[in-house]
Amino acid sequence: MFIFRVLPLALIAALMTDGADAAGPKLGQAAGDIEIAVVDIDIAPDGDGLPKGKGTVADGVEVYMEKCASCHGSRGEGGSASALTGGIGSLTTNAPVKTVGSYWPYATALFDYVRRAMPYDKPMTLTNDETWAVTTYVLWLNGVIGRTDVMNAQTLPKVRMPNRDGFIDGRDGRPK
Amino acid sequence: MAWPRFDAASDDTPAAGGGLLTRRAFLKGAAALGAGAAISVEAADAHLTGALPSQKAPGRSFSGYGQPSAFEKDVQRTIVELYGATAPGNGQSFTPLHLLRGIITPSGLHFERHHHGVAEIDPKQHRLFVHGLVKHPLKFTVDRLLRYPMVTRTLFLECARNSSRNAQPEPVQATCGELHGLVSCSEWTGVPLGILLEEAGIDAKAKWVVAQGADAASLTRSIPIDPAMDDAIVALWQNGERLRPEQGYPMRLVLPGLESCIGVKWLHRVKVTDVPAYSREEVAEGADLLPEGKSRLFHFAMGVKSVITQPSPGWSLHGRGFYEIAGLAWSGADRIAKVEISADGGKTWAPAELQEPVLSKSFTRFRLAWNWNGAPAVLMSRATDQRGQTQPARTAWLQQYGAGQRRHYNAVQAWQVESDGTLRNVHL
Numbered sequence: 001m002f003i004f005r006v007l008p009l010a011l012i013a014a015l016m017t018d019g020a021d022a023a024g025p026k027l028g029q030a031a032g033d034i035e036i037a038v039v040d041i042d043i044a045p046d047g048d049g050l051p052k053g054k055g056t057v058a059d060g061v062e063v064y065m066e067k068c069a070s071c072h073g074s075r076g077e078g079g080s081a082s083a084l085t086g087g088i089g090s091l092t093t094n095a096p097v098k099t100v101g102s103y104w105p106y107a108t109a110l111f112d113y114v115r116r117a118m119p120y121d122k123p124m125t126l127t128n129d130e131t132w133a134v135t136t137y138v139l140w141l142n143g144v145i146g147r148t149d150v151m152n153a154q155t156l157p158k159v160r161m162p163n164r165d166g167f168i169d170g171r172d173g174r175p176k
Numbered sequence: 177m178a179w180p181r182f183d184a185a186s187d188d189t190p191a192a193g194g195g196l197l198t199r200r201a202f203l204k205g206a207a208a209l210g211a212g213a214a215i216s217v218e219a220a221d222a223h224l225t226g227a228l229p230s231q232k233a234p235g236r237s238f239s240g241y242g243q244p245s246a247f248e249k250d251v252q253r254t255i256v257e258l259y260g261a262t263a264p265g266n267g268q269s270f271t272p273l274h275l276l277r278g279i280i281t282p283s284g285l286h287f288e289r290h291h292h293g294v295a296e297i298d299p300k301q302h303r304l305f306v307h308g309l310v311k312h313p314l315k316f317t318v319d320r321l322l323r324y325p326m327v328t329r330t331l332f333l334e335c336a337r338n339s340s341r342n343a344q345p346e347p348v349q350a351t352c353g354e355l356h357g358l359v360s361c362s363e364w365t366g367v368p369l370g371i372l373l374e375e376a377g378i379d380a381k382a383k384w385v386v387a388q389g390a391d392a393a394s395l396t397r398s399i400p401i402d403p404a405m406d407d408a409i410v411a412l413w414q415n416g417e418r419l420r421p422e423q424g425y426p427m428r429l430v431l432p433g434l435e436s437c438i439g440v441k442w443l444h445r446v447k448v449t450d451v452p453a454y455s456r457e458e459v460a461e462g463a464d465l466l467p468e469g470k471s472r473l474f475h476f477a478m479g480v481k482s483v484i485t486q487p488s489p490g491w492s493l494h495g496r497g498f499y500e501i502a503g504l505a506w507s508g509a510d511r512i513a514k515v516e517i518s519a520d521g522g523k524t525w526a527p528a529e530l531q532e533p534v535l536s537k538s539f540t541r542f543r544l545a546w547n548w549n550g551a552p553a554v555l556m557s558r559a560t561d562q563r564g565q566t567q568p569a570r571t572a573w574l575q576q577y578g579a580g581q582r583r584h585y586n587a588v589q590a591w592q593v594e595s596d597g598t599l600r601n602v603h604l
Contacts, residue, residue, distance in 0.1 A: 027323055028306065028314030028375055035315065036307050039445055042386050042396050042453050071262055080262035092469045094345070096580035098460050103471075106454045113456040116394035117292065120263045123392045163471075170464065170475030171400065 043112040047157035050111065051128045054152040060137025063130045067119050076100075076141040081120070085142050088162065101142030105167055107151075107159040111135045178494045192526035194519025194553050197498075197545040251275045253285055254354045265293025265392070268335070270357030273483070273504065274490045279330070279531075279539035281360035283415045288422045289335050289358065291457070292392035295442045299426040302390065304372075304410070308447035311377030318412070318426045324367040327409060330538045332506045333436035334359035334478050336462070340582035342570070342589070347601040351490035355601065356483050356589070359506070361539035364430045366411035369404055373448065378405075382448045386455075387429055390444035397438045397462070398452035399431065400474070407432050410443060433508030433537040434476040435584075437462060465578035478508030479586035480567050482515050482542070482559035493597035496550035501528070502543040507561035512540040514560050519546060521554035521590065521604060522569075528557070536562075553593040554602065570603055 043049040065074065076084035076099075087097030100110055115131040117123050126134070136151040144159060145151070151159075189198045244251065253269035269288040271281055281287075288294075299318040307313035338358035341348040348355065373385070378401070385404045389395040399408070409430040412418060419425040424441025431439050437457070452458065452474070463471035482505035487493055501519075505512045511534050516525040528542035542557070560566040573587035590604040 025324060025371060026375055027320040028312075028316050028372065029320075031305055031307060031313040031315040036305060036313055039305055039388075040307065040447065041394065042388065042447065042455065044449070044451055045454050046451070081259055091465060091471070091580065092467070092578055094579040096465060096578075104456070104459055106459075109454050109456050109459060112396070112453070116396070117392070117456075120266075120292065123292065123394070166469070167459075167463065167471050167473050168466075170472035 041112075041116055043108045045106040045108050045157065047108055047153055050108070050153035050156060052153065053128045053132045054150050055129075055132030055134070055136035056150055057137055057140045057147050059129075059133035060135075060140070063126075063133045064137045067126070067130075068134060071120070076138060084138055091163075091166070099142070100138055101144060101162060103163050103166070105161055105164050107135070107139060107144070107156050107161055110138060111156060114138075178492060191544070192518065192520075193524040195547040195549055196501075196517060196519050196524075196526040197547055251285070253287065254351075254357070263292075265290050268358060270353050271360045272351070272353035272490075273357050273359075274352035274485045274488045276485070277502065277541070279361050279504070279541050280415060281362060281539075283362065283417065283420050283423070286333075286360040286362060286414075286420070286423060287335065287358045289437070290391070290393075290422075291395055294421050295389070295391040296421060297390060297426060297442055302426050302444075304427065304443060305445035306372050306376045306448075307445065308386070308449050309379035309382045310373070310448050311379070312375070314372070314376045316372070321367055321410065321412065321427065324371065326365050326412075327368055328363060328365040328413075329409070329430075329432065330361065330363045330533075330535050331430060331432050332359055332361040332478075332537065332539050333430065333439060334481075334506070334508075336435040336437050336478075336583040339481075339585040339589075342587065342601070342603070343574070343577075343582050343585050347603050349489065349600055352483060352485055352488035353490065355489075361504075361506070362414045363416065364409055364411045365413035365416075366409040366427070366430065369408035369410050369429065369446065370406065372410065373405060373446070376448070378448050381450045384449045384452050386447040386449055386453045387438070387440040387443060388445050388447070389424070389440045389442040391442045393457075394444075395440055395457060396453055396455040397440055397458055398449075398455065398474075399429075399438050400476075401448070403431055403434060403476075404446075431476070433478060435462075435478055438476060462583075464583050465581040467575075467578050469578065475584065478506075479584060480507035480509065480512075480559050480561040480565045481505065481586040482512075482557040482567060483589045484517070484555050484557050484591060487555070487593070487599055488591055489599045489601055491599060493548060493593065493599075495597070496548050499546050499548060500543050501546050501555065502541065503528075503557050505530075505540045505542055505557070505559035506538065507559065507563075507565065508537060509565060510562040511536045512542075512559055513562045513564075515540075515542040516558045516560075517542075517544050518556045518558075519553050522556055522588075525558065548593070550595060552595050554604065555591045555593060555599075556588050556604070558588050 071081035073079045087099040087102030090097045139145045255269045257267040271287045304316040335358035411430045428441040429439045484503040486502045515528040528544040531541040570587040592602040
């Protein structure tokens with residue numbers, strides 16, 4: 001008899017501690033704008049998400065040589081890590097070389113990736129300014145932009161990547 | 177490693193060329209094995225003579241978490257690091273498919289693909305954000321997610337680059353697991369992502385979700401809204417226990433039948449969008465190369481596929497006679513409908529027995545009896561799913577793609593059996 005009296009009380013107590021949510025779903029808590037802003041780091045192809053700031057080739061050389069060149073080579077030719085340049089004309093061969101210049105359709109992905117994942121041993125340490133600088137330098141290394149071009153939230157999405165028209169949407173008519 | 181053989185029986189019914197037998201014949205062959213050896217010992221205290229060491233002293237005590245037998249220490253994943261010391265956490269480890277039976281991959285042997293190593297995450301600090309084109313941006317603690325209604329499904333996960341070495345012109349000599357082991361099958365339990373998206377209230381413009389991990393890659397992949405709403409799982413449990421760190425502890429996405437590359441581990445946020453991110457991972461790694469040089473993006477569905485795991489390279493046959501051929505079949509579209517086996521390089525085929533349960537988007541185990549006559553043979557398996565899709569021959573698969581294509585390889589595998597009982601990979 002004792003057990004029957006205690007169990008319901010325990011259940012009631014458990015329910016009361018989270019009364020606002022009640023039982024069952026809808027247990028997510030409202031996420032505030034600032035909370036979202038600090039984790040919402042991906043960059044869309046139209047540039048949505050790009051921060052303020054700008055990069056130049058001159059700024060980029062410095063950051064690149066200090067933080068990138070030891071693995072990717074001083075001109076992006078590759079080393080212990082993948083090449084960032086070259087590979088144009090290789091996509092139909094048995095050994096395609098997919099680089100920023102030969103493959104990537106949108107320059108925005110370069111900013112996105114460098115900022116969240118590079119350098120390999122210290123990701124998420126580059127400032128926005130450093131990321132703008134490296135992005136600009138790597139695009140210039142690939143011959144995609146000129147030496148005096150400035151990359152910012154307005155210009156980067158407009159950069160025409162060489163393989164921009166090289167992709168089709170696989171959700172339609174894919175091989176079985 | 178020697179593959180078990182049964183001596184048998186001459187009046188067996190062939191199912192196809194090369195010694196493939198009907199299941200009934202195999203059982204008869206196995207039964208014959210039991211006859212013969214009869215020992216007669218009437219000496220006093222014979223039990224003392226026959227007692228085994230394990231029968232003569234108590235075994236070791238209990239353990240908080242059991243481990244495999246010490247005799248199974250060689251059953252390991254094969255690790256391939258892509259950039260060596262430059263990026264030790266970027267690579268894969270392959271499930272030793274040829275050393276396992278059944279359809280569930282032990283959690284500690286599930287294949288791995290990491291870009292920036294295995295994140296170690298304190299679940300108390302972890303949050304899952306659902307935001308973007310939603311009415312109510314939400315965050316979830318692990319404790320709160322654990323209170324949600326859960327679904328459990330047995331599902332394979334396969335890396336899109338699995339079996340890619342078979343796309344190379346010359347056959348690579350490696351074990352079955354090293355060739356095909358970027359696929360594993362687990363019982364996954366978690367919260368349907370669609371419930372969380374509905375609670376956040378997705379906008380009518382929503383076409384994609386961009387998922388991001390909390391690992392050092394902040395790995396970012398785009399997933400069409402339909403699978404995200406329909407059957408995606410925020411998995412918290414694997415094979416009855418919480419996820420292993422290598423599988424994304426405390427939570428990962430599992431997308432039934434789709435390439436595991438988009439099943440983001442250490443899941444940190446899901447952003448509802450109207451366009452894909454075109455992230456480095458989905459562009460540079462996630463596109464198919466087509467013959468004319470174009471690339472196909474967002475080809476996520478895994479094709480129908482099978483492979484003979486026993487015998488396969490890594491095993492050897494010891495003498496002519498009966499063996500059980502066994503393997504795995506799976507399809508990203510549906511259940512497996514049939515698996516055919518050939519022992520003569522594809523001239524004749526016999527249906528394999530499918531071991532129940534046969535589940536949609538899961539491994540299915542198949543097997544068939546085989547009386548090897550000791551001569552060179554070529555073993556092949558060919559799966560068909562309930563949608564009528566059949567695994568292609570290698571030449572047909574190659575024709576769909578550019579020469580450098582290394583994704584979504586699902587062609588029929590051929591194992592050459594040599595007369596000395598060894599096996600090797602061949603292209604047919």
